[in-house]
Amino acid sequence: MSLSKDEIKHVSRLAALEVTDEEVDEIKAELDDVLSYVEQLSAVNTEGIEPTSHVHGIVNAFREDVIKDSLSLEEIETFAPDFSPAGFRVPKIIS
């Protein structure tokens, strides 16, 4: 299985990760290598096997519906790139 350049561009859009045309070639070779390797899983018979997403099978780890302290606005201001008390400032969404 090999990724086309268009597929790489498509995936980079999904991942919101800009990939330049120069980078695509390099990345393609590396990703193709790894994809070919992981493809061997198709040979494994997994008929009727449940997928595992959590090793101990913990379900419904609830907590009490109690209000707890969260970060204060002052704390947020120490690390937010562009913050006003109204929220995190961002560039325009609709271009």
Added chain:
Amino acid sequence: MNSLINLSAHEMRQGLLNSSFSAEELVGAHLKEISKSKELNSFVTVCSEEAKIQAKAADKALRENKEQTPFFTGIPLAVKDMLLVEGVESKACSKILEGFTPPYSSTAVSKVTKQGGIIIGKTNMDEFAMGSSNENSAFGAVKNPIDKTRVPGGSSGGSAVAVAANLAPVSLGTDTGGSIRQPASFTGVYGMKPTYGRVSRYGAIAYASSLDQIGPFARTIEDLAITLEAISGFDPQDSTSVKEEVPSFVSELDKLKDLSGIRIGVPKEFFISGIATEVEDSIRESIKKLDSLGAEIVEISLPHTEYALAAYYIIALAEASSNLSRYDGIRYGNRPEQVETLESLYEKTRALGFGKEVKRRILLGTYVLSAGYYDAYYLKAQQVRTLIINDFKSAFSDSCDVILAPVSPTTAFKLGEKTASTLEMYLADVFTVPVNLAGLPGLSVPCGLDSNNLPISFQLIGKPFAESQMLQIAKVYSR
């Protein structure tokens, strides 16, 4: 004074209690050694001022109320940059988080500092824990103190080196696919990945949430045990942490006189070609020694071993692509100045902030989760994961109490040796990833040296929550 850095944490505790030296002298000696060892690049942040202040406070506590002071009072620890420490830059060795100072500490770190531990610095690591050699850090590679032309292993290279080079008696790392055990084996120290859920992941920057675990490095088993004890336990802040009793690993350490009654499983699929001869020889010698100590050595089979690496790389990368989507330049982290739209803010922030390996993993992870490919890759990998878990379950229920295996097919390789091929670097993890996939505890135990004086280790793999027994076995082996 320099001999202070050669002590174990337990010896440091005794020395402080006996007033043989002060915490100020102890921390001072470590800070001096760290400044002499910059070439190793083990630390990315050194907390000299804070550590000196805390050392003074520790000395006061020891003077006033010695017997009530907790174990780690006055004792320095190094913490992988993956773990948040309140007020200390925590960036997972990535440019995207450079300058980020968290307003809270990870649970594991809080637990240790509550026991008096002094965080002496944040250690270098592969960016976002993605690597097996600590060559993927945005802040330079780490060097193996045994041979500075070689890697210390990764991704917790800095934490392993801190302990191996006596820059701290114990350190904390994380292990998602071998990132504690492999650098422990490359540097000749003990390293343990606990059972998944044993240690809270709250405040540990997430790489692959179903695989990540925080664990200790140490030069002695006693130190490893007490550090593991300190960081373990259920945490309501981590919904994947388990309500399992934490035994006193240290007081149970000498429970075994010998290994009679213990069946050690040796998986035949782990001893196929590809292991360096000297590594295999050393491990076979260790098996003989364990046999002579009374253990019953049993050949076992873990039939799906050959698929573990492929399953790991699909699952880990998929989870990573999801976890790293939070680095969007909005709430924290670095972002470029001139951007027109929100969309280009995301794309450029991430393109500028992430290193090459991180980008590769995000792209592959996104691909295997994308529409049309999810079933063939991610779902399939999760099913293979079930088969791997079942292999271990069968082995433990039918044949053995604990499993012994190599940690790495080689000893520490040269810097730059494997960086040309992504896949070749991934193959370094072949023996460690099955343990993460199954969520089992894994303990890396130094067992020999090769003809270049490079350390070799074997790993013990235990049943869920069997850390105490594994430490006891390692203790008997090391006597």
